[in-house]
Amino acid sequence: MIKTKTFYIIICSAFLFLVGCTEPYEIETVDYENVLVVESTITNELKPQIVKLSRTSTLENPQILLENYATVTVRGDNGENFSFSQDSETGFYVSNQAFSAQPNVSYSLNIKTQDGKTYSSSPVILPPAVEIDEVYGERIVNNEDNKDGVQVLVNTEDPTGNAKYFRYEYEETYKIVAPYPSPYIAEIINFDDEWYTYEVILSPREPEIICYTTENSTGINQTATTEFNENRVFRFPVKYLSKFDAKMQTRYSILVKQYVQSLEAYTFYKIVKELGNVESLLSQGQPGYVAGNMVSDTNSDEKVLGFFEASSMTSKRIYFNYDDFGLEKPPYFVDCDYLILDYRDNSTLDNDPNDREIIFTYLSYFDYQVVDFQPPFVYIIAKAECTVCTSFSSNVRPNFWED
Template sequence: MKTKILYTAFLLVLFFQMGCTEPYVIETVGYESVLVVESTITDEMKPQVVKLSRTSTLDNADVLTEYNASVTVVGNNGDNFSFSQDNETGFYVSNQSFSAQPNVSYTLKIVTQDGKQYTSSAVTLPPSVEMDEVFGERIVSPTEGKDGVQVLVNTEDPTGNAKYFRYEYEETYKIVAPNPSPYTAEIINFDDEWYTFDVILTPREPEIICYSTEYSTGINQTATTELNENRVVRFPVNYLSKLDAKMQTRYSILVKQYVQSVEAYTFYKIVKELGSVGSLLSQGQPGYVTGNMVSEANPNEKVLGFF
């Protein structure tokens, strides 16, 4: 009898909570279509990339790619690099590989398909600093709910010129299917009223092993300005739970370190504090952050991004 009373009371409380909760639909007020610029030109010899998109409403998680723009990076040494849009990704990729050179100022110039022109402030390449060490370490922290491997970075700049660092990574892992299927399934004759259908099974060679590569998201950076030494020590780059399928067979991680200016560091710091998720710059920003991109025709026009 006691069990029944407790069970009934729990149901009453549950029904009460469900009855008092109503969904709230977020409405966007005063939406502006703002150009979003995302680019990091590095000293690595490779095709450089510029990503252009538009802000979206808070209830729209889609990335609104900016198409058919003219993108150019110009150096004060006379270098001029043109970019073309990749049909698959929508990114703008330089037509030739190049690397940013020391003591050269670079400017990003953009002309959108409606003829509007945007220009970045001239920026120079910060001093290059190699990472001292990338290593994994077992971590068990019941208070943080962690039991797995933490990927850490150590870096030091004895010259003291590099103080602001940002990190990205790409991870590749091997997957072995526990129960590989010897068939390819195709659904036909689907009835959306009665939800009936037929399945055709076609024999195939079982796919047992595959590899997957994923890229880091969000903003992960640090500064040494408030430290006694100009060293980055045991900075966490990525965490992997011991239950993560990525860890089961084979795993590798490539960590990239970017040395930034104080202006770039401050920009990304504010963007992160505003709640950037999913990508380096969230298209659904709750507020506007001034970067170093401006409209040539209207300096008051909002442009989100930092070159």
């Protein structure tokens, strides 16, 4: 039997939580359990909502074990029911129609797995929405933390005092300009392995110079205003970029998303983060069991990990360049030295590499691209990442992008 450690958590009462939990976690070694994992946040955005279902894996073999073929429904006490279907690409369950969580409506999540077991959440209500006051970048130099770069910060205030718990995510998009754009598609023909001769056919193409990459945040990043005199989030760090980060080499944008949470949701994710700071509940070799708001309808003793949350989301986007902060241009994503090679050099007797062999090997097996050609025999080549930005990014300009 595979063994793993399970942490049994005694969650402090709401009052004790507000002043800080001081009781240590009780740790006990028990048998590994195959537990359903539920991760879902429905928001006030009109969009297809998502429910993620998986099973825990062992600490020894952490992997994503998707829960397939489940029946998933979100029900509102106003009579609305929303069905979900599993997406073939991601494995997530996506609502069949776009919807937004409404104020003063109580929502519950209901799940029926392929083995006939049913699970449900406690009812949740959408918290009030709070607009982000400001998202901004600031140059920081912190020798203690070995940081020198740009810190993205958030300011938010709720004068009503109704919103006290906040979670942050972001989408970062950055522009990429290939340093050595390749105007050719190279093809090697008529290779003779006895004499090591061949021809390189160069077909013209439009150089793929500019690309854009978008990446989503991972991990749990949240804060609370309960310990402050004002109901205000001030200079909360969302994203740090080192001065050497290639994402800032041309132009960088970040969309910060602010989620207002309930106390219960905030508490759950706070404990999960303290247990292991996992990037996602979906992908964990579960370090411990944390009781959320999901239960089994058919077996009261069965553990269910996860939380169904309704959260109000607002967002704000900013753009900046490295020189906005007095920084030097960061290095490119990879080293981009190019090679000048002469097809006529087919020997190493001159204490020089065999250029003809390098041309063949690098074009055939290492995806190098021809940057320039000097007839009749000289080729200038470089890595694909340095010549064709679509080798690791997309040349589709996002609709929101501003230069």
